[in-house]
Amino acid sequence: MKLIQVFQNLQHHLKKLIYRNNLIKLSSLYDDAKWGDNHRFAQHYQKHFAPLRLKKLKILEIGIGGYDDPEAGGDSLRMWRSYFPNSMIYGIDIVEKKSLESSRIQIFQGSQEDKYFLEKVIAKTGQMDIIIVDGSSVNEHRIKTFNILFPLLNDGGIYAEENTHISYWPSLGEKWSKLSEKSVFLANHVNVGGSLDLNASDTIMAMYKRLADGLNYQEFLNPGYSPSYFDKHIVAMHFYHNLVITYKGNNNEGSNIIENNTLHPFVLETLGVKSLDDLELEFSKVEQQGNK
Numbered sequence: 671m672k673l674i675q676v677f678q679n680l681q682h683h684l685k686k687l688i689y690r691n692n693l694i695k696l697s698s699l700y701d702d703a704k705w706g707d708n709h710r711f712a713q714h715y716q717k718h719f720a721p722l723r724l725k726k727l728k729i730l731e732i733g734i735g736g737y738d739d740p741e742a743g744g745d746s747l748r749m750w751r752s753y754f755p756n757s758m759i760y761g762i763d764i765v766e767k768k769s770l771e772s773s774r775i776q777i778f779q780g781s782q783e784d785k786y787f788l789e790k791v792i793a794k795t796g797q798m799d800i801i802i803v804d805g806s807s808v809n810e811h812r813i814k815t816f817n818i819l820f821p822l823l824n825d826g827g828i829y830a831e832e833n834t835h836i837s838y839w840p841s842l843g844e845k846w847s848k849l850s851e852k853s854v855f856l857a858n859h860v861n862v863g864g865s866l867d868l869n870a871s872d873t874i875m876a877m878y879k880r881l882a883d884g885l886n887y888q889e890f891l892n893p894g895y896s897p898s899y900f901d902k903h904i905v906a907m908h909f910y911h912n913l914v915i916t917y918k919g920n921n922n923e924g925s926n927i928i929e930n931n932t933l934h935p936f937v938l939e940t941l942g943v944k945s946l947d948d949l950e951l952e953f954s955k956v957e958q959q960g961n962k
């Protein structure tokens with residue numbers, strides 16, 4: 671190894687040590703890992719992850735980077751390893767990237783929409799404390815992954831969904847093939863299945879918007895409503911540009927005026943009616959989000 675390379679390596683290690691508490695600076699040492707021109711995730715991660723930094727966690731990132739090149743990518747995995755010195759870091763990519771494994775980094779090859787594969791990985795590693803999704807750009811894949819993996823997070827766990835811009839990109843297929851020839855990034859945005867309609871129901875942002883309502887499921891005045899797994903286990907959601915961070919726990923605080931999705935008896939009494947029927951309300955059907 672040339673002297674200049676030895677010096678550069680030493681400098682990199684020193685910077686990693688100096689920046690170890692600061693994810694924004696740390697991410698600048700790794701190619702495109704969470705702090706590029708069009709995504710500024712490191713500042714948000716810093717806020718959410720700082721209290722957990724020294725804990726012994728299991729952290730999974732889907733999407734290792736480097737696309738078809740089996741030797742390329744892995745920057746974000748290495749960044750997480752530096753930031754979380756006591757944690758195990760797992761990576762999943764559709765492309766075989768085993769050669770990027772190293773101390774505290776374990777890699778699995780498979781698709782993030784493959785339930786059998788994901789469950790097999792978690793059976794091997796144990797449940798995760800943090801899951802970061804930066805893999806497929808297809809809305810349908812992202813929704814499937816959330817439905818499979820969120821239930822397999824530990825209690826208190828965090829699920830981070832990057833690049834939610836795919837919700838707003840319609841599939842244009844052939845019409846974009848020219849553009850996609852020029853860039854791997856665009857090639858991954860040809861058939862993402864987003865929508866120009868902000869009220870579309872099948873995008874990743876539509877899923878999160880519906881899940882946000884579920885935070886308040888105990889306030890729904892809708893007799894017969896049956897809460898979903900997600901209603902009962904999502905306790906907080908943070909929305910940022912192109913990033914949604916969801917916390918798992920027990921969502922069971924209760925409501926002041928609603929009990930089992932109908933009015934609490936004291937409210938009926940205060941209103942001077944015998945039952946909810948007397949109020950002649952019209953209840954709309956509330957669609958559940960991915961009941962487990």
Ligand SMILES: C[S@@+](CC[C@H](N)C(=O)[O-])C[C@H]1O[C@@H](n2cnc3c(N)ncnc32)[C@H](O)[C@@H]1O
Pocket residue numbers: 701702703704731732733734735736737738743744745746762763764765780781782783804805806807811
């Ligand atoms: C944007 S890159 C990840 C960048 C990396 N997380 C970083 O921050 O440096 C996306 C990766 O997702 C992988 N990918 C695409 N579709 C996938 C799928 N269905 N399942 C798993 N990985 C997938 C690609 O091969 C690519 O390496």
